[in-house]
Amino acid sequence: MLARFLVWALLLLVVWRALRSLLRGIVQGASAAPPPPAGPPEKGELMVRDPVCGTFVLPSRSVSMRDRSGTHHFCSDRCRQAYQER
Numbered sequence: 001m002l003a004r005f006l007v008w009a010l011l012l013l014v015v016w017r018a019l020r021s022l023l024r025g026i027v028q029g030a031s032a033a034p035p036p037p038a039g040p041p042e043k044g045e046l047m048v049r050d051p052v053c054g055t056f057v058l059p060s061r062s063v064s065m066r067d068r069s070g071t072h073h074f075c076s077d078r079c080r081q082a083y084q085e086r
């Protein structure tokens, strides 16, 4: 009889502790949640202008070239060559 009571008491204690930590986690998650990141979304890649023909290109899909004044992006190899030759 006493042994059964002890088992139940222990079980209740364990369940109570688990519930309490769960509740605390929910409260903390709701109040201390980090604010959503500000600024432009990462997926929107900024377009850059081809200095030769003026076409706007995505840096990741363009023909790029580095020189003393920085990195330049071109719509095609022809524009890059034209830029280098002038």
Ligand SMILES: [Zn+2]
Residues within 6 Å of the ligand: 050, 052, 053, 054, 055, 074, 075, 076, 079
């Ligand atoms: Zn071009």
